[in-house]
Amino acid sequence: MDDPLLAADAADESAGDLAMENVMKALAISCLLALAAASLAAQDAAVEQALDALAQKYTEAWKAGDPAGCASIYSDDADVVDFMGMSAKGKAAIQESLTKTLGTYPGTSIQLVRTGIHPVSADVVVSDGTWEITGAAQAADGAPTKGFYTVVAAKQGDAWQLVAGRTKVAPATN
Amino acid sequence: MRRILLLLSALAVSGCQPAAPPEQTTETAPMSDEDMIRARTGEFEQAVSNADAKAIGALFVEDSDLVDQAGTMHHGRAAIEERYRELFEGPYKGAQARLEIESIRFVRPDIAILDGTYELNGMTSTDGLPLGIVKGTYTNISVKENGQWMIHCSRPMLPMKAPGT
Numbered sequence: 001m002d003d004p005l006l007a008a009d010a011a012d013e014s015a016g017d018l019a020m021e022n023v024m025k026a027l028a029i030s031c032l033l034a035l036a037a038a039s040l041a042a043q044d045a046a047v048e049q050a051l052d053a054l055a056q057k058y059t060e061a062w063k064a065g066d067p068a069g070c071a072s073i074y075s076d077d078a079d080v081v082d083f084m085g086m087s088a089k090g091k092a093a094i095q096e097s098l099t100k101t102l103g104t105y106p107g108t109s110i111q112l113v114r115t116g117i118h119p120v121s122a123d124v125v126v127s128d129g130t131w132e133i134t135g136a137a138q139a140a141d142g143a144p145t146k147g148f149y150t151v152v153a154a155k156q157g158d159a160w161q162l163v164a165g166r167t168k169v170a171p172a173t174n
Numbered sequence: 175m176r177r178i179l180l181l182l183s184a185l186a187v188s189g190c191q192p193a194a195p196p197e198q199t200t201e202t203a204p205m206s207d208e209d210m211i212r213a214r215t216g217e218f219e220q221a222v223s224n225a226d227a228k229a230i231g232a233l234f235v236e237d238s239d240l241v242d243q244a245g246t247m248h249h250g251r252a253a254i255e256e257r258y259r260e261l262f263e264g265p266y267k268g269a270q271a272r273l274e275i276e277s278i279r280f281v282r283p284d285i286a287i288l289d290g291t292y293e294l295n296g297m298t299s300t301d302g303l304p305l306g307i308v309k310g311t312y313t314n315i316s317v318k319e320n321g322q323w324m325i326h327c328s329r330p331m332l333p334m335k336a337p338g339t
Binding site for chain 2: 083084085118120126128163164169170
């Protein structure tokens with residue numbers, strides 16, 4: 001190795017090996033990141049799908065005037081606070097409250113439009129959106145027909161359920 | 175002699191030691207999660223009364239969000255701080271806050287849903303007129319990170335009055 005040319009070759013070879021190793025490491029990290037991103041995307045899609053299914057169940061039950069169907073998307077210990085600040089704790093109380101609500105808006109449909117999902121953990125998400133009631137021929141006097149909602153959904157076993165629901169209406173502007 | 179034996183027996187039972195005073199300790203019981211959340215709410219109340227947007231931001235996680243009373247989303251700690259900065263320079267200027275917790279529910283050991291009411295006293299309209307006391311409700315979803323409870327989502331609301339009231 002006294003020959004300077006040989007020494008230079010060896011150094012080049014060593015640098016080349018190092019560069020190749022770095023490229024392989026970078027590729028491996030990129031693959032892992034891509035896999036993680038794909039996994040998260042798949043998880044997000046699954047959550048969105050689950051929330052869409054719950055919303056569909058709710059809107060269909062609403063249209064059918066079925067408070068038990070509407071309440072079925074909630075967990076047994078869920079709670080709801082409506083736009084007047086009234087709360088209902090537990091699925092049975094939620095169903096009772098929905099019976100009154102559906103009585104206020106007979107023969108109507110409700111449209112739910114999700115505006116965002118905020119994952120809090122792998123199995124708890126907060127979802128926000130808007131609600132609008134249409135076809136209200138005779139809604140109770142002064143009852144609002146649109147507003148906002150926030151729900152907290154949690155995965156119980158393999159299924160997603162709502163553990164909390166909050167509705168509000170935009171304050172009147174003068 | 176019998177008295178002496180009785181005395182000796184009593185001393186033997188007591189270990190021949192005078193009763194030790196209760197152990198003095200400076201350690202305090204660790205705060206429960208509920209107490210920690212209540213303390214955080216106190217910090218929030220103080221930060222609003224001090225018009226300290228930075229202190230409010232510090233109570234939120236980086237990726238938090240706030241949907242305000244009008245339904246507008248503010249996403250991220252910086253945006254929430256900015257929102258409160260605007261409020262403190264506008265309608266909240268000089269206002270004093272009072273927060274009451276109505277319920278704390280743990281949906282997971284490290285995730286809680288907090289419901290409560292708020293009162294803001296001393297708010298002014300854009301015309302500079304006093305607005306009196308403004309009362310509303312709020313729901314926060316808080317998470318425990320590194321031993322600290324932080325707000326992940328905040329949803330304040332001005333409840334609509336029931337028709338006819």
